[in-house]
Amino acid sequence: MNYEYNADERKIREPITNPLKAIRAFCLECMGGSADGIRECTAPNCWIYSYRLGRNPFRAAKSDKQMEAARRLGWSSREDS
Numbered sequence: 001m002n003y004e005y006n007a008d009e010r011k012i013r014e015p016i017t018n019p020l021k022a023i024r025a026f027c028l029e030c031m032g033g034s035a036d037g038i039r040e041c042t043a044p045n046c047w048i049y050s051y052r053l054g055r056n057p058f059r060a061a062k063s064d065k066q067m068e069a070a071r072r073l074g075w076s077s078r079e080d081s
Helices: 017-028 033-039 062-074
Strands: 001-008 011-016
Touching: 011 017, 017 033
Parallel strands: none
Antiparallel strands: 001 011
């Protein structure tokens, strides 16, 4: 299980169970806590580079039919939901 570590507080926080969030936390730590640094990352050969923004770039977009069904159920309409 992945745990988020905050060096400033010197303690382990709650576990990160979502793999994309764990990758985002890793990138945030790698870039010294700078979210702008993650967007401007210059390491495209890094194996997690494509996932650094906390989204799966290879995930297919939901169809209009799927989006309508989600709206009827009251679910979020975000692409990564």
